[in-house]
Each structure stands twice: as C-alpha cells, then as structure tokens.
Amino acid sequence: MGPVIHTVRSAPLPGSSNGDGGIEDDIQIQAEQIRRERKRKAEAEALTRTVSTQRGPPSTKEDDNRPLVGNLIGEDHVNYVLMYNMLTGIRIAVSRCQAKMRRPVTDDDFIARHKYSFDIVGNELTPSAKYDFKFKDYAPWVFRDLREDCFQLDPADYLLSLTAKYILSELGSPGKSGSFFYFSRDYRFIIKTIRHSEHKFLLSVLKQYYAHVKSNPHTLLSRFYGLHRVKLPRGRKIHFVIMNNLFPPHKDIHETYDLKGSTVGRIYPEEKAMKNPRAVLKDLNWINRGKTLEFGPEKRALFTEQLRRDSELLKSINVMDYSLLVGIHHMRRGNKENVRSNTLKVFSPSVPSIRRKSTVKGGRSPEAIAIRRAMRESDPRRLGSEALQLPEEDTGDRQQFIFYQDEGGLQATDEVNQPMDTLYYLGIIDILTPYKSLKKVEHFWKGLSADRHKISPVPPAEYADRFFSFMKVIIRGGGDPTRFKAE
Numbered sequence: 001m002g003p004v005i006h007t008v009r010s011a012p013l014p015g016s017s018n019g020d021g022g023i024e025d026d027i028q029i030q031a032e033q034i035r036r037e038r039k040r041k042a043e044a045e046a047l048t049r050t051v052s053t054q055r056g057p058p059s060t061k062e063d064d065n066r067p068l069v070g071n072l073i074g075e076d077h078v079n080y081v082l083m084y085n086m087l088t089g090i091r092i093a094v095s096r097c098q099a100k101m102r103r104p105v106t107d108d109d110f111i112a113r114h115k116y117s118f119d120i121v122g123n124e125l126t127p128s129a130k131y132d133f134k135f136k137d138y139a140p141w142v143f144r145d146l147r148e149d150c151f152q153l154d155p156a157d158y159l160l161s162l163t164a165k166y167i168l169s170e171l172g173s174p175g176k177s178g179s180f181f182y183f184s185r186d187y188r189f190i191i192k193t194i195r196h197s198e199h200k201f202l203l204s205v206l207k208q209y210y211a212h213v214k215s216n217p218h219t220l221l222s223r224f225y226g227l228h229r230v231k232l233p234r235g236r237k238i239h240f241v242i243m244n245n246l247f248p249p250h251k252d253i254h255e256t257y258d259l260k261g262s263t264v265g266r267i268y269p270e271e272k273a274m275k276n277p278r279a280v281l282k283d284l285n286w287i288n289r290g291k292t293l294e295f296g297p298e299k300r301a302l303f304t305e306q307l308r309r310d311s312e313l314l315k316s317i318n319v320m321d322y323s324l325l326v327g328i329h330h331m332r333r334g335n336k337e338n339v340r341s342n343t344l345k346v347f348s349p350s351v352p353s354i355r356r357k358s359t360v361k362g363g364r365s366p367e368a369i370a371i372r373r374a375m376r377e378s379d380p381r382r383l384g385s386e387a388l389q390l391p392e393e394d395t396g397d398r399q400q401f402i403f404y405q406d407e408g409g410l411q412a413t414d415e416v417n418q419p420m421d422t423l424y425y426l427g428i429i430d431i432l433t434p435y436k437s438l439k440k441v442e443h444f445w446k447g448l449s450a451d452r453h454k455i456s457p458v459p460p461a462e463y464a465d466r467f468f469s470f471m472k473v474i475i476r477g478g479g480d481p482t483r484f485k486a487e
Contacts, residue, residue, distance in 0.1 A: 082238060083182070085118075085230045086191060089135030090162055090242075092116060093228065097140040098155050102148075109141040110207050134231040138203060142210055143226045150213045151223055151244075152400060158225070161186050162242065187249035188397075189225065192241055198432040199239035202227060205317045212313045218302075218402045220324075220428045221310050246427040247327050248408040250393055252339035253425065255328040257281045257291075260321070261463075261470030263485050277339060286474065287482060293326075293475045294420055296413035300475050302402055303410075303426075307471050310428055315464035320457065321433040324471060327425035329409070403427075435460050 093116060114137040147153040161184045182191040194202075202209075202224070213219055223244040230238045247253055258280050260266065267284035295303060314322060398404035403426055412420035435457075458466070473479045 081232070082230065085133045085135070085232070086228070086238075086240065087162070088118060089116060089133075089137075089228060089230060090226070091159065092118075093135060093137035093140065094155075094159060094162075094226070097137070097144050098159075103141075105141055105145050105210075110139055110203075110210075112139055112141065113137070114140055132233050136229040136231075138227040138229070139206060140226075142206060143224065146210065146213060146223075147225050150217060151225070152397070153225065154397075157397070158189075161188055162191075183245065187247075188245055190243045190245050192243060194239050194241055194432070196237070196239055199227065199229070201432050201434055202241070208313065208317055212310075216306065216309055218306055219310055220306055220403060220426060221313070222427065222429055222431055244427075246325055246429070247425050248394065251329045251407065251409075251423065252333070252335045252337060253278075253327040254330050254333060254337075254339065255281065255326075257283075257286050257326040257328075258323045258429075259283050259286060259326060259470070259474070260323045261467040261484065262458075263287070283470075284485070287485065291474070292478075293424065294412035294414075294422060295410075295475055296415050296417040298417045299410065299413055300477075303475070304472055306403070307468055311464040311468045314428075314431060315460050318434050318460045319431055320435050320460050320463035322428055322431045322467070324467075325425075325427050325429045327409070329407075329423040329425070331421040331423060435463075 093114065096114070116135040116137070118135065119132045147158060148155065180193045183189070184191070209221075209224070213221070213223075224241055225244070226242040228240055228242075230240075232238070254277070256278065260283060263283050266282040267288075268279055268281045270285070270288075273279050273281060273285070293303075314320075394407045398408055403410050406419075407423055409423045409425040412422040412424065414420055470481070470484055473481045473484070
C-alpha cells in the first residue's frame, strides 16, 4: 500500500471568479491596513529604542504576548515569513490530526504525508493566510502517538505553546549548516530547521526510533514531536522538526557541557569561558576542571543502563557525532544571579488584529468544527493572563520520567542515595548524522595528524562504545577520565 496523502486545496486566488464580488476590495483594504500598521510600528519602535536607552524597556499591556526568552520575531524580522508559515501549518496540521479518533499505528503511518495549501483567501479547512505557501506534515499519526502515549504531552498544551502568533523566539543565528533554532513562547519546545538529508534520515529510521521509545520511555535521546516541511512561493523547501527543550525555564543553568567522548580539539578556551557564563564547554574543559556527575548507586545504575540502551540503538542505525548535553544548576546559587534575564533581550512590538473575510461560510463537517474549536483554543489573545516573568517553579509535566523527575532534571545524590545541592539536565542530542562518505573522509584526514581513536568522527560502533565508556568514567567513582586525553 502506498503513502497516504491528504491534499487540501486552497480557495480561488484573488481576482478569480468565486461568487464573492467584494473579495478583491477586502484584500486591498487589508493590504493598506498592513502598510499603515507597519509604518506606525516602525515609528513606535524608533521611539521605544530612544526611551529604552534612558530607562529600560517600557511596560505595556501588549507585553502580555512577549516571549519568555529570546528575541521576538516581528514582521520586520528576516525570518518573519518563514516563522508565520511554520506556525500556521503546525496549527492546522496538528488540529486536523487531533480531531480524529485515536487508533493503533500501522506500517503505512510511517510513510504517510499530508499536504496543505494556504493562500490569502482561505477555505473551509485552511483559513486565510498572509502568504501563499504549501505545508507538508510527515507521519502525523506516528508523532501524535509519540507525543501523547510515549511522552505524555497534553494536546491542548502542545498547540497553545507552539501556535501562539508573533511570540516565537529565535535562538541564536544560523550555523554552518544554515539551521535555525527557535523556542516556543513558554520555552518548552524547540523548532529546528534541518537539512533535507537529515529529514530523509529521520524518516528512514523512524520505525526503529519509535520502537525504541516505546520500550524505553525514560530514554535520554532527543524527543521528536513532529516533522514538517514548508514550501515558500519561490520554491524553497524548509524542513524542520519540533523537539523537547532539555533546559527548564525556571532554573538558571550555571554551566553547560557538550560531551562526545572525543578529546582532540574538544576544548573551549577558558579565558573566553570566564567572560561568557553561558558558553557551551567541551570534553577537555570537563576533564581539566575535574568535574564528575555526582550520582549515588541507585541513579548511577539507572543512568548507565539507559545510556547503554540508547547507545546500542544509535549504533544500530549507523549514526555518530552525537553528544551528551549537560546543564548544571547549583541550588545554593539558585537564580539570584539572573543568568537568564541578564543574557536575554526581549522586545514586544504592537501587532494588530487584521480582519479576514472568509469565502466559505458555515462549514458543518465534524472535521471543520473540530479545527475551528482548536483554533479558538489556541488563540494568542487567551494567553494575556500569563505571568510576564520567567517562572520560578517547575511545570511538572515531565516528572513521571526518571531523568526529569527532580525540578525537570535529575538531582545529585551521595553514596547513600541522599540528595545533594546540584541539579543536572541531561540528554543525548544531534542524533541525525549517519556515518557516510563525508564523515569517512573527515575520519581519514583528521586521523593523519591525531590519534584516530580520539578524534570525533569515528565509525558508529567505535563511537558508541567510546561514548558509553566516557560517560561511565565521568560519573563519581567511575575511574580516571584523563585516559581519554590524546597524547
């Protein structure tokens, strides 16, 4: 049986015969309104920048829609159109999937692709959008089952977090791969654009990943909640995944490490680290600083066994270059240094509500009614009562999972399993790099000038074994990690 494809056609384009003589005038009115609002907003932003240099950012009612972290993406942002299309597509695709009755996942669900077309007019199942674009939802039933059954996500919370307009936060800037990271407003989810090769690879191993998560609910692997694609009008295709954010919004992360078990070139200059408390440090920083994961016998056994299982899966799907991300929160320091607030910039522009005239009225199908209900429930205007500051308490949505049970992380323990004053936030990230020709060439060239067993790119079986051995050694009582250093 071939892939299941549901195609939703958009309504006629402006200017075509659609039985509504006023649609062209309505679009012109909307366009003029957008131009006026952009001009007014530009003037307001200029005034805001002037005022903020004197007394800090003004507090207005519109701050209700500001993001909790990061830089807000407004209409003048370079990635505004991409962001808008992502959110609109997610909102409709997830709503349609959620509107259907639950059923068991089948083999065909792993190759299913659901397509949607959006334009400025809209129709019964795809409301009007600011831009023409196409959206594709991959294996929606598989990811729905992962979200709800495996990761215990509430569907309403998921939609609310991801589909609030104008309040998505960008994290950093594009790296060498051209990828972008975005936080959802509440800091719980990350939207990450990925290369087409990564997208294809995730689909190719989705069945193994699904089976592993089903049998290992406490897995340390990245949690994938959705896989999507946006096609922009000029033909560019943007693939992206929705993932868990490992770090919590309610705790300052005082130290961050990205550990691979490789030591060749794996160091962040300490003099730079002194000036940048949010720098991501590496394996040699960890070893040179004499760091250890402080786990007593109980948590040490649980952690190493889950690492072993996850490493075996990664070995079996032929990937390498992944790492253990470690965020450390020192409970005695708490949040008094305001590490988060002092290193984040937030600006909330005024965004008007733009009237849209529907060309199809009174859709009464159960699917259309369910979508409209989901749309109303995810209306960003309903988020206005939320606190404006970063929260100081755990949301409690991950406490049923072993490695997130203590304030969203795992608390250090002593040798009699009593709690200590450190919280760890742990997870295995970047798991979509297969060992193919490019990595084999990189392994060869780096191996000419350094120990080929200690460089980062090594074959998957060796990488997994080295990764697991290194993580065991860095736990208290695990041995001497300096043996991993290159001579």
